[in-house]
Amino acid sequence: MKLIADKVGYQYFRKDKKLLFELQETSFEAKEGKITEIVGHSGSGKSTLLNICAGLLTPSSGKIIAGDTSLYDLSDEARSKFRNKNIGIIPQGQSVLKHLTVTENILLPVSMYGIEYSVELLDELIEKLGLKKLAGESAGGLSGGEMRRVAIARALVGKPEIILADEPTGDLDSDNRKLVLTSLKEIADAGAAVLMVTHDKEAEEYADEILRMDGGRLI
Amino acid sequence: MENKKFKINITDVALIVLSVVYLILLFTVFTPCGPKDDGSFMKCQWTWRAVVALSVNTVFLSLVHLLIKNSGVKIGLSIAAFGIAVTSALIPYKIIGLCMMDTMRCHTHTKAGVYVFSILIAVFALIDIVVGINKLRKK
Amino acid sequence: MKFEINLAIKNITGHSGRSIALILLAALLSGSVFGGSLIVKSLKNGLSSYEDRLGADIIVASEEALSDGKFESILLQGVPGYFYMDDSVIEIVKDIEGVEIVTPQFYLASASAGCCDTLVQIIGFDPEDDFTIQPWIRDCYGQTVNDGDVIVGCNINIPDSNRYRFYNVDCNVVAKLDKTGTGLDSAVYANMNTIKMMMENSEQIGFGYFDEVEPEHAVSSLMVKVKDGYSVTDVQRAINLKLTDAKAVSSKDMISGISEGLGTISGIIGLLVIVIWVFSFTILIVAFAMIVNERVKELAVLRISGASKKMISEILISESVLMSLIGGLSGNALAALVIFPFADSLKISLNLPVLLPGSLYITFLFLGTFVTSILVCGITSALCAYRITGKDTGLIFRDGA
Structure with missing residues (x-):
């Protein structure tokens, strides 16, 4: 499933109505089977653009089209369901529910709507991402790298056709970085459209297309 | 799992605190009626003595429950504590009984105290039994 | 789930x-x-x-009983007590204008030894003209309270034998009254004949309850019902003017406290x-x-x-x-x-x-x-x-x- 950003713009105001940040009209495509990378300095608008693509931040203008669906034409409920089924998101930082076990965290998207999932895929993800020994443990005791791997497994368990990853290799050691990037490459090779926001130079080697951002626009 | 860090549950604490407070109150607040003018005791005195004996047992059971780790033994102790609590409540109600008037001390203090603490101990023992059985099942 | x-x-x-x-x-x-x-x-x-159970518009008792709280203790707490006045007050009160019915009540405290775990208030009433206790009794015992019969308040537990012995009078417990939440729940009720038997026995046993009043002329209180159209306060005032050792209080005053x-x-x-x-x-x-x-x-x-x-x-x-x-x-x-x-x-x-x-x-x-x-x-x-x-x-x- 292809992801298209069509003239997407966003303005972020402070409480006193003063314009704090502006994402200028941006258009691009993240194609199936490819890794599209957005690179740029901190504050250039990469994460804002990714959140808009995920259906989590309503743009001030423009459209996000995933497959044939214009995301922001849907109601919140329909958009959430669409995201659950079609978009896997790997957010920045630690994003696990610490009181749930590793397996419960990974299964969160599928258990949410009672979707049937492949046990083989779950076992494979757990095995490949090195989480086998931790599967039954509480996620609260995991290291930063382990939490990131749980987030990746969670994003992939429902076999989504679009993957959005925000700094997936941030604060990881080289072994973990390689593991994460290889996993994303494999998913793209399997046909998913992967959109990755990063400023990790090593990650650029895995990208099929690189978009650069600066000052709230693609250059 | 048994080798894990020694963990004290809410029910462990509740049972020992309740049973010790209960025993102390039996000797201070929940005392029965005094002797009659002729020096003889009324039947509430026997009720009180029986309840005290049972409550000493509950303190002992609760202490062992607090110190022991084995889940199966803990469940057994809680079942015993539950049974003793129910028996304790039945002593003033039916088994021995109390004095003739509801306004007498053994009714207003002893019976009331015995009911409140017996029910609380029984409830916590029951919670401990249910939680313990669930834990065993998960294992 | x-x-x-x-x-x-x-x-x-x-x-x-x-x-x-x-x-x-x-x-x-x-x-x-x-x-x-x-x-x-x-x-x-x-x-x-409490209001319902008082049942009378005016209550007459000895001044001492009303002022030192004995009467209120019986009614509120069920603390056994006794106080007496001469039954000549019945006629005096009956003659006062505005009084419809006057009925005496008799209070006796049981001796603790022998019969009971504790002292019990025994209240005697006259079945002929009682209008305060009998309607209450009728709710749970539809028959006449005979000599030797007693009815117990809700706080008193009935023994297995169904019998209590007060001042050597063997009494048959015929019913238990509904709970009122007042001291009346801790009393035993009997008719005047039964009470008189107890009184006589208490004299013989040596209880000095009736030092100032002849036992056969003793009553503890009078319950007074005022005729329609008469003011309770006026009747109360008229009773107080006529009586010297006893005092009349209105139920409303007792309740207002x-x-x-x-x-x-x-x-x-x-x-x-x-x-x-x-x-x-x-x-x-x-x-x-x-x-x-x-x-x-x-x-x-x-x-x-x-x-x-x-x-x-x-x-x-x-x-x-x-x-x-x-x-x-x-x-x-x-x-x-x-x-x-x-x-x-x-x-x-x-x-x-x-x-x-x-x-x-x-x-x-x-x-x-x-x-x-x-x-x-x-x-x-x-x-x-x-x-x-x-x-x-x-x-x-x-x-x-």
Whole structure:
């Protein structure tokens, strides 16, 4: 499933109505089977653009089209369901529910709507991402790298056709970085459209297309 | 799992605190009626003595429950504590009984105290039994 | 089980410290209203039952009995007492204009040794003209109270033999009266013939109850009913003018002291309940707001996994409803556990009649306060959920990152 950003713009105001940040009209495509990378300095608008693509931040203008669906034409409920089924998101930082076990965290998207999932895929993800020994443990005791791997497994368990990853290799050691990037490459090779926001130079080697951002626009 | 860090549950604490407070109150607040003018005791005195004996047992059971780790033994102790609590409540109600008037001390203090603490101990023992059985099942 | 409820349960058990604090708060909210309302209702019931049981417009007794509180102690606390005056007062009172019926009552305290565990108040009435005790007896015993028969108040336990022995008079317990919440529950009732047998025996045994009055001419109090159209105060004043050693008081005056006490206690309880509610409600709102803010990232994880705003709200509301369900139930149960067994102690310590309401009222009160506390917690968390889901998840990551 292809992801298209069509003239997407966003303005972020402070409480006193003063314009704090502006994402200028941006258009691009993240194609199936490819890794599209957005690179740029901190504050250039990469994460804002990714959140808009995920259906989590309503743009001030423009459209996000995933497959044939214009995301922001849907109601919140329909958009959430669409995201659950079609978009896997790997957010920045630690994003696990610490009181749930590793397996419960990974299964969160599928258990949410009672979707049937492949046990083989779950076992494979757990095995490949090195989480086998931790599967039954509480996620609260995991290291930063382990939490990131749980987030990746969670994003992939429902076999989504679009993957959005925000700094997936941030604060990881080289072994973990390689593991994460290889996993994303494999998913793209399997046909998913992967959109990755990063400023990790090593990650650029895995990208099929690189978009650069600066000052709230693609250059 | 048994080798894990020694963990004290809410029910462990509740049972020992309740049973010790209960025993102390039996000797201070929940005392029965005094002797009659002729020096003889009324039947509430026997009720009180029986309840005290049972409550000493509950303190002992609760202490062992607090110190022991084995889940199966803990469940057994809680079942015993539950049974003793129910028996304790039945002593003033039916088994021995109390004095003739509801306004007498053994009714207003002893019976009331015995009911409140017996029910609380029984409830916590029951919670401990249910939680313990669930834990065993998960294992 | 539905995902929202399943996750809400995991959230509650996963954050036990936070959950226990909120459950305790909900228990306080529900239990305080249930307990407070139950006590106030029991006091009101006690007062109205006391009013009903007095049954007379005016009560005449010896000045000593009325001034040193002996009479009130019998009626309110059931503390056994005796006081007598000459029965010539009956005729004096009967002749006063405005008096419709006069009926005497006779109070005798049982001797503790021999018969009973403790002293018991024995009240004798004249079946011919009694209009205060007999209507009450009729509610639970439809037959005539014969010589040697006694009826016991609700607080007196009937022995297996069904017999009590007072001053060597073997009495047959024929019925137990309904609870009134007053001292009258601790008395034994007999007709005048039975009482006279006891009186004679007490004289023979050597009890000096009748030092100042001839036993056969002794009465303890008179219950007076005023004719329609006459003022109770005027009749009371007329009786007081005629009597020298005895005094007449109106039932209203006797009740007004109690109703003042009841008003004060109800006021204090009401104020306490309001203070507890204001505090708990404020703490609850602050606590929910703080918890939701603390959990913004956790909720954002759910959003990126596909949870809708509605689903997030449902999870938050389910959590608070479940916690208030446990809290409300345990708070009310604890309040009931303390109030029911200690109701008699409460009556003694407050020196007021206490009569617990019927089981239907208690059930409604239990459910009403329980549901209210669930609603309060549910609404509070719904407000917090509305605030948090109103914000774009993208902004949460942006602000929180």
